[in-house]
Amino acid sequence: MYQRLLEHLTTAVVLLDGSLHVIWMNPSAEALLGISRARVEQSRIDCLEGDDGVISAMLAKALEEQHPYTQREACLVLASGESITVDYTATPLSEQELLLEFEARDRLMRISREEALIARQEMVKVLTRGLAHEVKNPLGGIRGAAQLLEREMDDENLSEFTRIIVGEADRLRDLVDRMLGPNKLLAHTPVNAHAVLERVRMLLTAETSNVTFIRDYDPSLPDIIGDESQLIQAVLNVARNAVQALEENDISSPTLTLKTRARRQFTLGAERHRLVCEIAIIDNGPGIPESLRESLFYPMISGRAEGSGLGLSISQSILHQHQGLIECDSLPGHTEFRLLVPLDIADKGHQLNGGHA
Numbered sequence: 001m002y003q004r005l006l007e008h009l010t011t012a013v014v015l016l017d018g019s020l021h022v023i024w025m026n027p028s029a030e031a032l033l034g035i036s037r038a039r040v041e042q043s044r045i046d047c048l049e050g051d052d053g054v055i056s057a058m059l060a061k062a063l064e065e066q067h068p069y070t071q072r073e074a075c076l077v078l079a080s081g082e083s084i085t086v087d088y089t090a091t092p093l094s095e096q097e098l099l100l101e102f103e104a105r106d107r108l109m110r111i112s113r114e115e116a117l118i119a120r121q122e123m124v125k126v127l128t129r130g131l132a133h134e135v136k137n138p139l140g141g142i143r144g145a146a147q148l149l150e151r152e153m154d155d156e157n158l159s160e161f162t163r164i165i166v167g168e169a170d171r172l173r174d175l176v177d178r179m180l181g182p183n184k185l186l187a188h189t190p191v192n193a194h195a196v197l198e199r200v201r202m203l204l205t206a207e208t209s210n211v212t213f214i215r216d217y218d219p220s221l222p223d224i225i226g227d228e229s230q231l232i233q234a235v236l237n238v239a240r241n242a243v244q245a246l247e248e249n250d251i252s253s254p255t256l257t258l259k260t261r262a263r264r265q266f267t268l269g270a271e272r273h274r275l276v277c278e279i280a281i282i283d284n285g286p287g288i289p290e291s292l293r294e295s296l297f298y299p300m301i302s303g304r305a306e307g308s309g310l311g312l313s314i315s316q317s318i319l320h321q322h323q324g325l326i327e328c329d330s331l332p333g334h335t336e337f338r339l340l341v342p343l344d345i346a347d348k349g350h351q352l353n354g355g356h357a
Contacts, residue, residue: 190223237311
């Protein structure tokens with residue numbers, strides 16, 4: 001009876017002997033660790049040998065002292081090479097038996113990270129709209145006054161200065177408009193993600209001859225419901241940043257990988273979606289400085305001296321209009337931006353036209 005109860009738990013449970021060999025595990029543990037009980041029975045689980053043997057040492061200590069032990073956010077490297085984050089508790093049942101309970105943390109950590117990202121982006125929107133209002137109103141007055149002055153002046157040399165004022169006022173107005181991002185309603189049509197990526201690849205190929213483009217597409221990926229031109233702009237902003245980072249840092253064999261995958265039962269923010277399109281843009285550049293990672297999607301934040309710092313902010317706004325978001329992981333030699341867009345949103349089409357950047 002107790003075994004049947006354990007087999008139906010959603011918590012992963014593993015029973016080890018005194019040598020930390022597997023005696024038994026429930027189906028939830030098999031699913032979490034990506035290995036069958038028959039394969040590891042009477043042997044050690046490889047993932048418990050990772051982390052420089054720290055996990056095995058702590059389990060042996062808990063068994064020796066006959067005292068429960070809990071570890072939060074431990075990293076396990078599975079046999080497949082995938083890393084997962086878990087909380088685990090080791091409870092000695094006797095001197096020769098140790099009960100392990102694992103609880104996956106990756107999904108909860110992703111939800112927390114994405115909720116924080118969305119909250120920051122909403123805060124940026126509010127601040128940017130307030131700034132736009134405060135800047136554009138006086139700019140209109142300055143521009144109008146300069147035009148009136150130009151009409152009253154007979155001196156062509158002085159008129160040149162008023163034209164400079166008008167030109168600079170227009171430039172600042174355009175900058176503020178770009179900070180606000182796209183403000184038109186989405187087209188709400190089926191969009192092929194691979195057609196978007198091919199268009200971006202062709203545009204970037206025309207701009208550079210040094211970077212090698214690798215295509216890794218999932219041909220079974222269904223269409224996205226959204227605005228093709230805006231999605232092209234979002235992908236282009238991210239991919240162009242990657243290409244510029246590769247070229248400016250003299251990377252040997254610079255490579256940009258465009259990859260698509262379908263993610264099932266995937267959580268974006270607090271909402272779980274049946275199917276999500278993942279567009280990954282991966283480069284082998286120097287990576288993003290640690291100091292910029294938290295503010296990466298803020299307007300006017302750039303790691304390049306010539307950069308405007310608006311491209312990623314605009315891309316994130318476009319993805320939010322599509323009920324999605326952009327994630328980023330970066331290490332030297334591997335920077336990956338993931339553009340995530342729900343594919344089960346066709347029935348929510350009316351929502352698409354409700355968001356403004």
